Amino acid sequence: MSFLEAIFLGIVQGFSEFLPISSSGHLVLFQKILGIKEGALSFDIALHFATLVAVVVVYLRKILEIIRRPFSKLPLYIVLGTIPIGVLGLLFNDLIESFFESGATLGIGFIFTGIVLMYADTIGKKTRSFSELKVKDPLVIGTAQAVAMLPAVSRSGMTISSALALGIERKTAADFSFLLSIPAILAAVVLDLYKMIQSGENALAAVGLGPVAIGMLFAAISGFVAVKAMLRLINNKKLCYFSYYLWALGGLVLLDQFVLHKFF
Numbered sequence: 001m002s003f004l005e006a007i008f009l010g011i012v013q014g015f016s017e018f019l020p021i022s023s024s025g026h027l028v029l030f031q032k033i034l035g036i037k038e039g040a041l042s043f044d045i046a047l048h049f050a051t052l053v054a055v056v057v058v059y060l061r062k063i064l065e066i067i068r069r070p071f072s073k074l075p076l077y078i079v080l081g082t083i084p085i086g087v088l089g090l091l092f093n094d095l096i097e098s099f100f101e102s103g104a105t106l107g108i109g110f111i112f113t114g115i116v117l118m119y120a121d122t123i124g125k126k127t128r129s130f131s132e133l134k135v136k137d138p139l140v141i142g143t144a145q146a147v148a149m150l151p152a153v154s155r156s157g158m159t160i161s162s163a164l165a166l167g168i169e170r171k172t173a174a175d176f177s178f179l180l181s182i183p184a185i186l187a188a189v190v191l192d193l194y195k196m197i198q199s200g201e202n203a204l205a206a207v208g209l210g211p212v213a214i215g216m217l218f219a220a221i222s223g224f225v226a227v228k229a230m231l232r233l234i235n236n237k238k239l240c241y242f243s244y245y246l247w248a249l250g251g252l253v254l255l256d257q258f259v260l261h262k263f264f
Contacts, residue, residue, distance in 0.1 A: 001036060001043070001207045001208065001211045002211070003210060003211055003214055005034055005211070006043075006207075006210075006211035006212070006215035006218075007214055007215065007218050008030070009027065009031070009034075009036075009043070009047065009215055010047060010050070010214065010215035010216065010218030010219035010222065011218050011219070011222045012026050012030055013026075013027060013044075013047040013048070013051060013215075013219045013222075013223075014047075014050070014051055014054065014219040014220065014221065014222025014223035014224075014225070014226055015223070015225070015226045016154075017048075017051040017155075017156070017181075017185075017223055017226065018051070018054075018055065018178065018181075018223055018226035018227045019156070019226050019230055019242065020113065020117055020154045020156045020157030020160060020161075020230075020239065020242050021110075021154055021157070021242055021245065021246060022109065022110065022113060022148075022152045022153060022154040022155075022157070023051070023154075023155075024151070024152070025106050025110060025151060025152030025153075025154075027044060027047075028106065028151070029106060029263075032264065033263055042196050042207065042212075043211075043212060043215065044192065045189055045192045045193055045196060046215060046216050046219075047215055047216065047219045048185055048188055048189050048192070049189050049216070050215075050217070050220040050223065051185065051220065051223040052182065052185045052186060052189065053220050053223075054219075054220045054221075054222075054223030054227065055178055055181060055182060055185075055223065055227055057224060058178070058224060058227045058228065059175075059178060059179060059182075062175075063179075063182075066078075073133075074130070074179070077133065077137075077138040077176070078138070078176075078179055078180055078182075078183065080138040080139055080142065081138035081139070081141050081142035081145065081176075081180045082142060082180065082183045082184065083139070083142060084139070084142040084143045084145065084146040085142060085145050085149065085184055086187065087146075088146045088149060089146075089149065089187065089191070092149070093149070096149050096150060096151075099150065099151045100151045102151075102257070102264065103253050103254065103256055103257030103263070103264030104257050104258070104264075105150070105151040106151050106152040106253050106264075107152070107250040107251070107252075107253035107257060108152075108250065108254070109150055109151045109152025109153045109250070110152045110246045110247075110249050110250030110253065111246065111247055111250035111251070111254075112153060113152065113153050113154045113157045113158070113246050114242070114244070114245075114246035114247045114250065116157060116158065116161045117157055117239045117240070117242055117246070118239070118243040119161070119165070120160070120162070120164040120165045120239070121161075121164065121237060121239035121240055121243075122240075123164075123165065125167060126164050126167055126168060126169050126170055126173070127167065127169055128166070128168045128169060128172070129172060130172045130175075130176070133168070137163075137168070138176075138180075140162055140166060141159050141162045141163050141176065141177070142180070143162075144158040144159055144161070144162035145158060145159050145180060145184060152250070152253075155181060156177050156178070156230070157242070159173075159176070159177035159180055159181075160173050160174055160177045160234065160239075161239075163177065170234045170235050171231070171234070171235060173234070174230060175231075178227060178230075
């Protein structure tokens with residue numbers, strides 16, 4: 001992998017992890033386009049860890065508050081919201097990963113995410129604060145996060161959209177989505193690291209120390225920028241623009257899958 005490819009994929013991972021456009025879908029798509037196969041799993045692990053660092057930096061004060069008050073409402077709701085993806089991940093992770101090889105599932109996932117974003121951004125009043133949330137709310141949002149295990153379905157898109165659909169105010173929806181991403185990303189890193197060890201794949205040998213380091217740096221920086229940008233965009237009702245992008249991208253992927261056959 002060249003340095004330019006590592007920088008490009010790092011930027012893609014950082015922005016698409018926290019903007020509602022699906023990081024997994026974009027990484028698979030661009031790895032197909034660039035023809036990257038060797039070390040793909042280990043490189044993905046490095047990039048996911050970098051984006052985890054980014055969101056921790058943004059929410060460090062809130063995380064320290066959670067550590068100081070581990071039995072308060074917020075950490076308990078994060079645990080509740082993590083249960084669905086934990087259960088479904090253990091039961092169906094290998095099956096779901098097999099779907100990522102198909103351009104059809106990627107294209108459908110992008111289009112589906114766009115529809116969900118458009119729907120959630122336009123319906124209902126969004127006035128419920130965090131103090132008004134009930135136990136069912138993190139469970140519903142967590143279930144939406146579990147659905148995002150499917151190819152090209154955005155995790156942040158599903159969690160933010162489900163929160164908005166529940167009438168939760170926009171800032172609270174975004175904050176809870178990003179905090180909920182921390183255990184999900186951490187679990188994904190640990191699981192993929194286990195798979196890498198089991199397979200005997202050597203990241204540094206396959207990709208190289210330089211590309212891994214530079215990819216992580218750009219993923220962390222772009223992830224930080226993406227979180228900050230998303231917090232502003234959601235308050236300005238801009239989710240519909242992501243819908244237009246995802247519909248166009250999904251259409252192009254489906255066109256390639258069924259007509260052009262360039263990458264799928």
